[in-house]
Amino acid sequence: GAVVSQHPSRVICKSGTSVKIECRSLDFQATTMFWYRQFPKQSLMLMATSNEGSKATYEQGVEKDKFLINHASLTLSTLTVTSAHPEDSSFYICSARLGAGKAFFGQGTRLTVV
């Protein structure tokens, strides 16, 4: 149990376009989903916390208008990178929280902006 699916796993987009990444909890209801960015051989940097039915809470320094997060249901959260630029190229990964404790990760999305 506790499976989290993230799509797409890889995406290449042109500079100036937008990209949507989906994070789904397949076998449990996730009241909270976290979005992270991970640079090569580095840690998981929390970008925002997404709670179902309410606005996401963004970390300091993360532009909410650039990284749009929608948590429309208890099983789905989306991250849209708007007007992407090469510096947005990174590995984005979500986790879905089961109750008040355990969180399980999606497989991540490798975004390349050309």
Add this chain to the structure above:
Amino acid sequence: GENVEQHPSTLSVQEGDSAVIKCTYSDSASNYFPWYKQELGKRPQLIIDIRSNVGEKKDQRIAVTLNKTAKHFSLHITETQPEDSAVYFCAASGNNDMRFGAGTRLTVKP
């Protein structure tokens, strides 16, 4: 906000030896402390966790200890095996966040 520090950044041990990774956190409101193992090219996998009302938890060769007063917690792996080689992350979580340490690259030499 919460700040999690993790040490060491790299750790190399001989197969069969023990490995210890330490983390500290800053926010006294944090009440949940998971540990994740990330192998190259894969997603982080939850390996053990502990809540703030517990001082120690063990699962086979893995144990975690928590000192809430000092705001530090540790991961202990005994009888290490080559397949334990990976990057390990600690995290501290309150009600609406989960922040990670910088990670420890563990290498177990056969």
